[in-house]
Amino acid sequence: MTDGQTLPVALDAMGGDRAPAAIVAGARDAVDEYGIQVVLVGPPELVGDTMGLELVACTEVIEMDDDPAQSVRRKKDSSLVRCAELVRDHKACAAVSAGNTGAAMAAALLRMGRLKGVSRPCIATPLPRPGATPVLLCDAGANAECTADMLVQFAQMASAHATSRFGVERPLVGLLSIGEEKSKGTPLVKETHERLNDASSGVAFFGNVEGRDLIGAPVDVVVTDGFTGNVALKTLEGALKFMFSTITSVIGTNDETRAAGDVLLAHLAPIAAELDPDSHGGAILLGVDGVCVISHGSSSQRAIKNAVHVAHDLAASGTVAALQAAISAS
Amino acid sequence: MTDGQTLPVALDAMGGDRAPAAIVAGARDAVDEYGIQVVLVGPPELVGDTMGLELVACTEVIEMDDDPAQSVRRKKDSSLVRCAELVRDHKACAAVSAGNTGAAMAAALLRMGRLKGVSRPCIATPLPRPGATPVLLCDAGANAECTADMLVQFAQMASAHATSRFGVERPLVGLLSIGEEKSKGTPLVKETHERLNDASSGVAFFGNVEGRDLIGAPVDVVVTDGFTGNVALKTLEGALKFMFSTITSVIGTNDETRAAGDVLLAHLAPIAAELDPDSHGGAILLGVDGVCVISHGSSSQRAIKNAVHVAHDLAASGTVAALQAAISAS
Numbered sequence: 001m002t003d004g005q006t007l008p009v010a011l012d013a014m015g016g017d018r019a020p021a022a023i024v025a026g027a028r029d030a031v032d033e034y035g036i037q038v039v040l041v042g043p044p045e046l047v048g049d050t051m052g053l054e055l056v057a058c059t060e061v062i063e064m065d066d067d068p069a070q071s072v073r074r075k076k077d078s079s080l081v082r083c084a085e086l087v088r089d090h091k092a093c094a095a096v097s098a099g100n101t102g103a104a105m106a107a108a109l110l111r112m113g114r115l116k117g118v119s120r121p122c123i124a125t126p127l128p129r130p131g132a133t134p135v136l137l138c139d140a141g142a143n144a145e146c147t148a149d150m151l152v153q154f155a156q157m158a159s160a161h162a163t164s165r166f167g168v169e170r171p172l173v174g175l176l177s178i179g180e181e182k183s184k185g186t187p188l189v190k191e192t193h194e195r196l197n198d199a200s201s202g203v204a205f206f207g208n209v210e211g212r213d214l215i216g217a218p219v220d221v222v223v224t225d226g227f228t229g230n231v232a233l234k235t236l237e238g239a240l241k242f243m244f245s246t247i248t249s250v251i252g253t254n255d256e257t258r259a260a261g262d263v264l265l266a267h268l269a270p271i272a273a274e275l276d277p278d279s280h281g282g283a284i285l286l287g288v289d290g291v292c293v294i295s296h297g298s299s300s301q302r303a304i305k306n307a308v309h310v311a312h313d314l315a316a317s318g319t320v321a322a323l324q325a326a327i328s329a330s
Numbered sequence: 331m332t333d334g335q336t337l338p339v340a341l342d343a344m345g346g347d348r349a350p351a352a353i354v355a356g357a358r359d360a361v362d363e364y365g366i367q368v369v370l371v372g373p374p375e376l377v378g379d380t381m382g383l384e385l386v387a388c389t390e391v392i393e394m395d396d397d398p399a400q401s402v403r404r405k406k407d408s409s410l411v412r413c414a415e416l417v418r419d420h421k422a423c424a425a426v427s428a429g430n431t432g433a434a435m436a437a438a439l440l441r442m443g444r445l446k447g448v449s450r451p452c453i454a455t456p457l458p459r460p461g462a463t464p465v466l467l468c469d470a471g472a473n474a475e476c477t478a479d480m481l482v483q484f485a486q487m488a489s490a491h492a493t494s495r496f497g498v499e500r501p502l503v504g505l506l507s508i509g510e511e512k513s514k515g516t517p518l519v520k521e522t523h524e525r526l527n528d529a530s531s532g533v534a535f536f537g538n539v540e541g542r543d544l545i546g547a548p549v550d551v552v553v554t555d556g557f558t559g560n561v562a563l564k565t566l567e568g569a570l571k572f573m574f575s576t577i578t579s580v581i582g583t584n585d586e587t588r589a590a591g592d593v594l595l596a597h598l599a600p601i602a603a604e605l606d607p608d609s610h611g612g613a614i615l616l617g618v619d620g621v622c623v624i625s626h627g628s629s630s631q632r633a634i635k636n637a638v639h640v641a642h643d644l645a646a647s648g649t650v651a652a653l654q655a656a657i658s659a660s
Contacts, residue, residue: 178560211564230508234541239569260590
């Protein structure tokens with residue numbers, strides 16, 4: 001992946017609720033603002049205006065509610081599958097999609113392949129941490145069921161990723177549980193706690209963390225199974241969205257509240273921007289042999305621009321090689 | 331429990347981070363405001379001033395970090411165990427504690443006993459739903475590991491409880507998962523989905539809900555295992571707390587923001603009050619033969635007052651008999 005800087009980012013033009021318009025526009029912004037090369041992938045008649053960007057034509061689209069594994073097997077000429085193949089064939093440095101998360105994962109796994117020694121890839125989602133680097137939550141939904149072996153590997157991969165993406169030298173790893181004591185949680189959590197606590201894991205283990213620690217966490221990485229991780233992530237997103245919409249609605253009550261809102265928004269806006277998932281460029285699939293960034297299904301033009309930026313930087317910084325080294329060393 | 335109105339509520343005077351002061355004061359408020367009889371339970375030398383309330387003396391206290399099962403077995407003369415015994419012996423209509431949740435559950439289970447046919451009790455925590463009755467999240471942490479049988483029973487008990495506590499005639503039940511489709515989730519979730527979807531479950535099944543639905547949910551009851559439920563509950567609490575402290579800190583920036591804050595707080599305060607867990611009087615343990623209300627460890631004087639009020643009302647309304655009927659009918 002040392003040639004990352006010279007290859008374009010492959011972008012699934014048909015992925016996400018706002019595709020293709022927001023996707024194409026976000027790609028255009030990434031090209032214009034960062035000078036990153038982007039190649040769009042999608043059926044020309046559906047993508048429409050490419051805003052002057054290169055388009056790799058395909059004939060199929062995997063829908064948001066398609067079965068992940070089946071759709072990747074059956075829709076071989078879909079934009080998602082073709083994106084992954086461009087990375088495999090060294091025609092792109094990274095793949096980006098805001099489409100069906102499970103299918104993006106399956107496409108990456110089947111086309112790019114797993115890193116050597118990796119049992120299962122996982123999704124690492126950056127959680128905003130105001131005033132500090134984001135916390136990587138993994139697995140955020142790739143594997144509903146996990147073993148302790150898998151969770152230890154997730155911790156190793158996410159640690160390597162926190163270093164290459166956010167520059168955290170020795171990332172602290174927390175294990176999501178229902179109490180700080182090592183006796184708390186499911187048998188899976190208790191076993192994983194012991195394994196991470198052993199020096200042989202190679203990670204800097206902080207101990208258990210709880211749901212309330214996800215925002216402003218004392219750790220750089222939070223490890224959990226994909227079921228719990230996905231529930232926690234969506235709970236957090238739902239709560240923040242609810243609070244923002246509540247504040248917006250209160251501010252809109254009358255002229256007096258609108259004036260008061262203007263005063264406060266000047267201070268709240270930077271915090272809201274930090275909390276906005278669109279700012280962080282999406283989740284990454286850790287453990288596949290290539291960079292695969294998975295953006296939120298509701299990704300805006302700005303989110304796509306940031307996702308392309310992050311994907312390009314990850315490819316250029318050799319994060320896949322760093323992950324492979326971390327796994328091989330363990 | 332038809333004699334609930336004539337018996338006092340037994341209150342663990344030593345439970346919670348602010349015990350005994352906030353506990354005793356909250357009890358006093360419940361007596362003064364609602365005319366409810368309360369009996370405090372605790373070691374006299376630790377409880378101190380009982381503010382004129384009756385005290386049942388004991389010699390031991392179960393600490394927040396004591397092992398639940400062990401402490402209940404060993405500390406037979408603890409305030410928590412004695413509270414449960416007062417209910418068992420028909421000397422109190424309900425037990426209330428803001429102490430060690432696991433120990434409160436173990437004490438209730440061992441001293442009050444299980445309802446006939448109940449496999450495992452669960453904790454039902456009311457989640458605020460602005461403008462509507464709270465959503466009951468269960469299991470919120472009693473059983474880290476669950477079977478489909480247990481989850482179906484939780485749904486039945488929580489439905490009966492939503493009716494007797496909040497007057498919801500036919501409560502809608504959602505199953506917490508990582509997607510709306512019944513194919514999503516762990517094997518446990520998929521099996522439970524099928525079971526709840528069958529008319530024989532006796533509950534009004536809505537289908538799967540996601541983490542983002544926990545606030546402002548389209549259902550009256552959300553069923554999940556105690557591990558996921560506890561993580562989701564604490565994630566929600568953490569996010570709301572973070573947002574409130576962020577707003578408070580922004581408002582405190584300078585004189586201009588403080589003035590703007592005063593304007594908005596008049597509108598935000600009622601919403602904040604609805605979202606405040608202290609307003610809802612705590613979680614209830616469903617499936618034991620008696621009313622056991624478990625308040626948040628950080629319960630304030632007001633939270634305790636509300637918890638005593640809720641406990642008394644639940645005893646008076648015969649919620650335990652309603653639960654028994656729901657379980658027996660299934």
